[in-house]
Amino acid sequence: QQPVQSPQAVILREGEDAVINCSSSKALYSVHWYRQKHGEAPVFLMILLKGGEQKGHEKISASFNEKKQQSSLYLTASQLSYSGTYFCGTETPDSWGKLQFGAGTQVVVTP
Amino acid sequence: DAGVTQSPTHLIKTRGQQVTLRCSPKSGHDTVSWYQQALGQGPQFIFQYYEEEERQRGNFPDRFSGHQFPNYSSELNVNALLLGDSALYLCASSFRLADNTGELFFGEGSRLTVL
Numbered sequence: 074q075q076p077v078q079s080p081q082a083v084i085l086r087e088g089e090d091a092v093i094n095c096s097s098s099k100a101l102y103s104v105h106w107y108r109q110k111h112g113e114a115p116v117f118l119m120i121l122l123k124g125g126e127q128k129g130h131e132k133i134s135a136s137f138n139e140k141k142q143q144s145s146l147y148l149t150a151s152q153l154s155y156s157g158t159y160f161c162g163t164e165t166p167d168s169w170g171k172l173q174f175g176a177g178t179q180v181v182v183t184p
Numbered sequence: 185d186a187g188v189t190q191s192p193t194h195l196i197k198t199r200g201q202q203v204t205l206r207c208s209p210k211s212g213h214d215t216v217s218w219y220q221q222a223l224g225q226g227p228q229f230i231f232q233y234y235e236e237e238e239r240q241r242g243n244f245p246d247r248f249s250g251h252q253f254p255n256y257s258s259e260l261n262v263n264a265l266l267l268g269d270s271a272l273y274l275c276a277s278s279f280r281l282a283d284n285t286g287e288l289f290f291g292e293g294s295r296l297t298v299l
Contacts, residue, residue: 075226103285105285105288107288113292114188114274114290114291114292114293115227115274115288115290116290117287117288117289120286120287160226160227164285168240169285170215170217170232170234170239170240170280170285171229171232171240171241171242172217172229172285172288173228173229173242174219174226174227174228174229175226176225176226177225177226
């Protein structure tokens with residue numbers, strides 16, 4: 074089952090912060106985050122495994138609450154280069170290898 | 185180091201035809217996953233191949249089939265094409281880990297249009 078992302082879209086000014094949420098109705102084993110720019114392939118940002126890890130990539134970080142089956146991606150002090158569509162992908166313990174993506178959150182960072 | 189390469193990049197077919205898409209994984213990768221991405225949507229998991237076998241499959245009909253070769257490259261075949269099969273088909277390669285899908289490296293995709 075696909076994870077649910079929110080919000081669907083967000084518009085930011087440079088330097089502002091944003092949070093993207095990803096939730097699942099099933100117990101999760103791992104959460105993956107990818108960013109896709111228009112006309113390009115998705116690019117890996119980070120993986121979070123069960124255990125509540127918080128990882129970072131530049132000023133982008135994420136957390137994973139396995140009890141709530143939720144993950145959040147934090148865009149801090151956003152830059153123009155952060156614009157794109159962010160996808161979370163989830164794996165369940167009984168079907169690892171089957172990474173299923175949400176519908177995406179479109180992020181637009183303006184000057 | 186070449187990344188993931190897919191061919192063809194664009195193709196147009198008519199309903200009922202068959203199509204084969206090809207993917208060469210990133211050097212050192214042994215696992216290939218295929219995704220379908222409709223316009224404005226997230227990638228939908230079709231299947232994953234490892235050691236020349238289909239290991240996981242998403243909710244796609246049997247019209248979608250695949251193959252992995254000894255050199256780890258892969259093909260996606262779609263028979264009896266429908267208008268709804270029009271989409272970007274993404275191939276992603278990875279190195280199989282013991283307990284989770286590792287980092288996926290995506291190709292640029294094959295844009296299929298069915299008329």
